[in-house]
Amino acid sequence: MPRRVNLAEAIVRRRLRWGEWLVERGVFLVSLSAILMIFLIFVFVGREALPVALGRTNNSRGQKPIATSEIPRIAPDKLAAYLGVTAADMKSFDADTLRQLVELKGQELKEIANPDARLNTTRWSLMVEPYRWHGYDKAEYIWQPVSEVPKFNMVPLIIGSLKATLVALLLSVPLGVGAAIYVSQLAKPALREIVKPTIELLSGIPSVVLGFFALIVMASVLQAAFGYESRLNAFVAGVALGLTVIPIIFTISEDALSSVPKAYTHAALALGASPWKAAWQVVLPAAVPGVFAACVLGFGRAIGETMVVLMASGNASIVSASIFDSCRTLTASIAAELAEVVFGGDHYCILFLLGALLFAVTFATNLAGDVVVHRLKQQLEGKH
Amino acid sequence: MPLRRKQTDWQSLGFTAATGLMTASIVAMVVIILGSLAWNGAAQMSLRFIFGGTKEGMFDAAQAGVFPMIFGTVALVVLMTICVLPVGVITAVYLSEYARSTSAVTRVIRGAINNLAGVPSIVFGLFGLGFFVQFLGGGIDKLFCGGELHYGKPALVWAAATMAVLTLPVVIVATEEALRAVPKGLREASMALGATRLETILKIVLPQALPGVITGAILAVGRGAGEVAPIMFTGAAYYLAHLPSHLSDQFMNLGYHVFVLSTQSPDIERTKPILFGTVLVLLVLTFLLNSAGVIVRSRIRARARQAHG
Secondary structure: OOOOOOHHHHHHHHHHHHHHHHHHHHHHHHHOHHHHHHHHHHHHHHHHHHHHHOOOOOOOOOOOOOOHHHHHHOOHHHHHHHHOOOHHHHHHOOHHHHHHHHHHHHHHHHHOOOHHHHOOOOOHHHHHOOEOOOOOOOOEOOEEOOOOOOEEOOHHHHHHHHHHHHHHHHHHHHHHHHHHHHHHHHOOHHHHHHHHHHHHHHOOOOHHHHHHHHHHHHHHHHHHHHOOOOOOOHHHHHHHHHHHHHHHHHHHHHHHHHOOOHHHHHHHHHOOOOHHHHHHHHHHHHHHHHHHHHHHHHHHHHHHOOHHHHHHOEOOOOOOOOOOOOEOOHHHHHHHHHHHOOOOOHHHHHHHHHHHHHHHHHHHHHHHHHHHHHHHHHHHHHHO | OHHHHHHHHHHHHHHHHHHHHHHHHHHHHHHHHHHHHHHHHHOOOOHHHHHOOOOOOOOOOOOOOOHHHHHHHHHHHHHHHHHHHHHHHHHHHHHHHHOOOOOHHHHHHHHHHHHHHHOOHHHHHHHHHHHHHHHHHHHHHHHHOOOOOOOOOOOHHHHHHHHHHHHHHHHHHHHHHHHHHOOHHHHHHHHHOOOOHHHHHHHHHHHHHHHHHHHHHHHHHHHHHHOOHHHOOOOEOOOOOOOOOOOOOOEOOHHHHHHHHHHHOOOHHHHHHHHHHHHHHHHHHHHHHHHHHHHHHHHHHHHHHHHOO
């Protein structure tokens, strides 16, 4: 039965439109939440990292001792800073008290045996360049945030992260891309329906479970197979990390390969190419940007993964080229150390700086990966 | 010519075998990992293990139970779902029903969602600590609690909020996919009958897309139940004598418990059975959810293919 529209109803509808307009605005505002969250992450991780990043912190614990005979020659405000008292207090001291205070301070400084205590170890140069610390033979990169002289050199952590990530990519790129070629180009549809969800299931395993598996089972098996010295190392962590990256590389590569128009394959086959030749020489080159993006996104995932490396890498901040040495990654350092630091202290700020660094790296890789995938899709659809 | 033909066949066979082997090896790894975890974990399963607490002997296989961790994990994901679902669904509705795909705002929103999905989980932990715990929690304490410490410390509600931010892309992507799978004809028919856009969305599109919305929630819960790094500093506790009873309480969590047991245990051999048991409980929880999500999702995809011909 046709609906009769009368005037009253039309007015009601009109009012409803106003409500609708408001709801639509509301929906739009809520949909901006993802942008807001990225912005907030940027601001709130960056905020805590800022003091260190701008060089505003100073953890130097010692100046040159001032002899009592030098007191008259030194400006009162400098002396106040040296003693750690206010200018008002300075004025209230008589000459005798002042001399005693300076003597005490001098003794206190002498008791700090390590000359490195005078250094501001939160300086950028000490965080990225090697330094010959007191008692060491040569300049070294050292991450040792809890010690008499805290050492915050990030290089061992960056190397650790890169080592584990490299092993992970060496494992997951060939396997993931190979499987993607097989599943998208060569496998029978029935097989594809089984294999694809199985590989996708891998991404459903929580990383703490993979870390546990690597720590308890895989570490022993791999050590027995390869016979290296330290049970937990960059290699074990990398292999476990590879398992978390495989689904990403597989899914994105498979997607890219499948989105190559079937006409390409058909044309190649019609010209007499075998199925693998069509896959290898026609489909793969067309999808190369997508496969590349898969690797870039896999890299971003691997370098940001926490629990696996925290549990399986051994966490010793060693600088070495061998993948069979224990390593400490950026993420594992944050996870292991943040619970024990003083809130707002130097170490706390530096851990946030590491987080900001990770965020920046993954932000860049994600952006690059997305742009490449987007362009590829447009290109392939355009050629359709 | 016949010789050449034979050679190509060998190459073809070799290539197919190599890529097939790679595929098989990944599948084998999945099967081995899940199989060994299930086999070892099943030995520890008992009603007492699942429903018991850990009052004494947290590291002792004969006495340990995981009920507090299950409770904490479930509380976490329930709160998380309450936070993430409305925001995620509304964003997906905007992207699929209102947004013009060419506009700059839409592109930025999509970029932000993709980026959010790729932010390392430990960075979410830092963000949760800096924003939720210290900024929001500290702010609430200052404004409403007279400076007393209630919310300005790691708490269940902040862990759930952090996890909600982490799972937001999961919900958005799944819901949007489901919304797009609803045939255009339904919308046009509804509009042609005089329904407004909003009425069409609320009464026609969303009910049709309900399975997709549920899939999004399920996938988010599966993800949220398994993540550990974001809650390490925002609310998970090493050990608690009581179950959390308030939003500002800390909680125990299955994933975090696995981490604690496997790295802090004084005698790993004695702790191993509990570990395998806890891992199995966690896997069953996340995995059943994930598989359900994947299955529903593949059905939706198949329907979308039919709908769009």
